[in-house]
Amino acid sequence: MGNGPIIRLAPLNVPFERRIQTAATALWLVSLPLTILIFLISCTIIFLWPLIIPYLLFILFDIAPENGGRRYEFARRAKYWKWYADYFPAKLIKQVDLDPSKNYVFGYHPHGVISVGGWIAFATEATGFSEMFPGITCRMLTLTSNFNIPLYRDYLMAQGLASVSRQSCMNILRRGPGHSVMIVIGGAGESLSARPGINDLILKKRLGFLKIAIVSGASLCPVFSFGENDIWDQADNPEGSKLWRFQKSVQKLSGWTLPLFHGRGIFNYDWGFLPHRRPIITIVGKPIDVVQSDNPTEEQVLEVQKKYIAGLYEIWDQYKDIYAKNRKRELTLIA
Numbered sequence: 001m002g003n004g005p006i007i008r009l010a011p012l013n014v015p016f017e018r019r020i021q022t023a024a025t026a027l028w029l030v031s032l033p034l035t036i037l038i039f040l041i042s043c044t045i046i047f048l049w050p051l052i053i054p055y056l057l058f059i060l061f062d063i064a065p066e067n068g069g070r071r072y073e074f075a076r077r078a079k080y081w082k083w084y085a086d087y088f089p090a091k092l093i094k095q096v097d098l099d100p101s102k103n104y105v106f107g108y109h110p111h112g113v114i115s116v117g118g119w120i121a122f123a124t125e126a127t128g129f130s131e132m133f134p135g136i137t138c139r140m141l142t143l144t145s146n147f148n149i150p151l152y153r154d155y156l157m158a159q160g161l162a163s164v165s166r167q168s169c170m171n172i173l174r175r176g177p178g179h180s181v182m183i184v185i186g187g188a189g190e191s192l193s194a195r196p197g198i199n200d201l202i203l204k205k206r207l208g209f210l211k212i213a214i215v216s217g218a219s220l221c222p223v224f225s226f227g228e229n230d231i232w233d234q235a236d237n238p239e240g241s242k243l244w245r246f247q248k249s250v251q252k253l254s255g256w257t258l259p260l261f262h263g264r265g266i267f268n269y270d271w272g273f274l275p276h277r278r279p280i281i282t283i284v285g286k287p288i289d290v291v292q293s294d295n296p297t298e299e300q301v302l303e304v305q306k307k308y309i310a311g312l313y314e315i316w317d318q319y320k321d322i323y324a325k326n327r328k329r330e331l332t333l334i335a
Contacts, residue, residue: 008269021087022266024080025274028119035151056150065147066168068139068175069157076159077125085126088231090117090280092127095315098287100135103173103218104180105209106284109201109312110225111186112194113232113261117225117280122182123159127282138180139172143255166212173216180218183209188257189335192237192247196230197328199316202335203309210304217292220304222285222312226323231275235260281323285315309333 027034042048064070098104108118121127122140129138141164147153162168162181169181186202193200213220237243243260251257265272288307293300316324316331 007271010267010269017086021083022274024083025087026266027080028084029273029275031155032149032152035155036149039150059148059150059153062147064157065144065153065163066165066171067162068168068172068179069160069162070154071139071160072158073125076123081120081124081126085120085124088116088227088275088277088280090120090127090282092121092129092132092282092284094132094284095286095318098133098136098221098284100133100178102177102287103216104136104138104221104287105169105173105213105216105218106138106180106182106221106223107209107308107312108182108184108223108225109186109203110194110199110228111184111188111190112225112228113191113234113259115184115228116231116275117228117282118182118184118223119159120280121223121225121282123161133284135178136180137178138182140182141168141184144168145255166208169212170216173212173218182223185209188251188255189248191257191259192234192244193334194229194232194259194261195234197324197326199229199324199327200332200334203312203333204305205335207301207305210301210308211296214290214293214296214300214304217290219287219289220308220311221287222308222315223282224285224312224315224319225280225282226319227278227280230278230326231280232261232263234262279323281319283315283319285311 043052106122108115108122118140121129122138130136139160139162142156142161144163144165146156147163162172164183169183172179172181185206187206190200190202210220212218235243237247237260247258261273263272263275264270265274288304288311290304291300313331320327320331
């Protein structure tokens with residue numbers, strides 16, 4: 001008999017609280033296919049068509065994703081999210097207080113497989129963002145295409161998400177003091193590099209968020225989540241490999257990537273699609289003030305970029321020996 005991989009089964013006497021945390025995490029993970037399934041089933045029920053048809057027409061003309069979405073505090077503060085955050089567990093830490101009379105562009109790193117730490121810290125109140133930064137109303141931004149998906153779009157907006165388009169960013173930042181945005185800077189391409197112990201970032205060629213900060217006059221705030229890349233393993237996909245080329249083709253066509261990841265299961269600790277129970281510590285760094293300019297030059301943008309990268313490395317150097325003890329290499333800018 002061969003010696004196959006050992007799968008460790010979860011014991012039957014797992015505390016109920018941990019079971020609830022696992023259930024909440026599993027439900028979040030399937031939120032996209034679940035909402036699509038619910039909508040498709042609804043479409044088979046004829047007496048719902050008088051509601052579905054106007055709803056689809058409404059989606060075509062709805063400008064909410066470009067104007068901050070439709071944020072509901074009851075959704076962000078649901079007990080469900082606390083169970084989800086405690087699964088890892090997740091924690092939010094600030095280096096300094098933030099002035100609520102200013103606007104901020106939060107840059108989130110790393111992307112991870114699906115930005116779990118970013119969702120917990122900025123799309124929910126599970127780790128206490130509003131209490132930690134009173135007067136700051138921050139909206140997490142995502143691909144505009146996500147708001148074309150029936151029901152899922154409303155779920156995202158209820159959590160405070162909005163489109164990551166330039167116009168959306170400017171509309172939010174111009175709402176008044178405290179209104180801010182969070183952008184996952186590395187984008188979908190960076191998710192293909194997400195592996196435990198490795199923090200490879202796509203940052204040097206990402207200049208759009210810097211220009212938005214300069215044009216709007218918003219301060220930049222680097223954010224780094226230790227553990228974001230540790231919660232899933234991913235199939236090897238070295239640059240130039242068939243898998244890598246396929247994944248990049250999907251990204252080019254759809255804007256999405258398909259990282260082949262795996263973690264643990266609901267009833268075992270070694271194989272499945274649930275993330276591993278490993279801590280995610282999100283650090284909000286010191287703000288970087290910028291000089292407002294309607295037409296920033298390349299030199300101005302690169303100068304701000306230099307300060308931003310320095311702020312990001314300051315977070316890394318201060319906390320890496322606490323929260324990245326098992327790192328395989330140092331923080332690396334790969335593009």
